[in-house]
Amino acid sequence: MHAQLETLLEIQDLKSQRRDLQTTTHERQVEEEVFNVSIDEAIETLDGKIVEMEESLPTQIRSRYRRLAGRTERAVVPVISGTCYGCFVSIPTAVASDSERNEAINHCDNCGRFLYVID
Ligand SMILES: [Zn+2]
Numbered sequence: 001m002h003a004q005l006e007t008l009l010e011i012q013d014l015k016s017q018r019r020d021l022q023t024t025t026h027e028r029q030v031e032e033e034v035f036n037v038s039i040d041e042a043i044e045t046l047d048g049k050i051v052e053m054e055e056s057l058p059t060q061i062r063s064r065y066r067r068l069a070g071r072t073e074r075a076v077v078p079v080i081s082g083t084c085y086g087c088f089v090s091i092p093t094a095v096a097s098d099s100e101r102n103e104a105i106n107h108c109d110n111c112g113r114f115l116y117v118i119d
Contacts, residue, residue: 001102001116004061008076008114011053011065016073018046061105068113076114087111 021028021039028039054062068075077086082096089110096117106115 002105004057005076005102005105005114005116007053007057008061008065009116011050012074012076014046014050014053015069018043018050019073021046064107064112065114072113074113076116077108079115079117080119084108084111084113084115086113091115 021043031037032039054065057065065075072086074086077084079085079091079096082090082093084091086108087110089108091108095106095115102116107113108115
């Protein structure tokens, strides 16, 4: 898989972990009390990591990613059976084909999200 595509997926994963940390208030109390961990600190650490990873991306990809991330939770979506799972529109065969599977950074012509192909 393309290194920057992997980075994008990792950023997305960190962001969803961050959302989980923010939203689970009851569990959060329990975790903080029982395990003596600070969720705020964990979120700060995640934020730092997210920024660091975003900064490691080339400008063009980073600005596209940030634009997308501003309006959708999922800026990187899978292509399954030739369909973009961001907007559910068919992807041209060239992008969805086996030949250069995830070795290039592609995006959906319709919704602009980054794409990765899975079976
Ligand atoms: Zn799309």
